[in-house]
Amino acid sequence: MPEPTLKFSVTCPDCALESISEMPIAVIANRLLTGKSLRLYSKCHDRYWTATYIEREKLRKSLAALSTDTNARQNPPLSEESQAEELTRDVRLDALVSA
Numbered sequence: 001m002p003e004p005t006l007k008f009s010v011t012c013p014d015c016a017l018e019s020i021s022e023m024p025i026a027v028i029a030n031r032l033l034t035g036k037s038l039r040l041y042s043k044c045h046d047r048y049w050t051a052t053y054i055e056r057e058k059l060r061k062s063l064a065a066l067s068t069d070t071n072a073r074q075n076p077p078l079s080e081e082s083q084a085e086e087l088t089r090d091v092r093l094d095a096l097v098s099a
């Protein structure tokens with residue numbers, strides 16, 4: 001089974017061009033959970049850089065949404081407003097990593 005990956009848009013720090021990047025979900029989740037730096041890549045300038053706080057938050061939200069979709073089959077949908085807490089997202093991410 002291929003490793004599940006997440007496609008997300010990145011903005012090149014050199015030319016501000018948006019491009020699509022792809023990374024294993026486990027890697028992204030691990031970096032976000034451990035607080036380690038996350039390397040992003042932009043094809044247009046063949047450029048690697050460390051994700052900023054804003055970029056990390058964007059990825060965190062993408063993973064949280066993804067994780068919610070995955071859990072939807074097992075668990076009944078919960079109220080969106082009450083589930084918007086960051087802590088809940090981290091727990092879901094944690095489950096995702098160990099899956």
Ligand SMILES: [Zn+2]
Nearest residue numbers: 012015044045
């Ligand atoms: Zn560029």
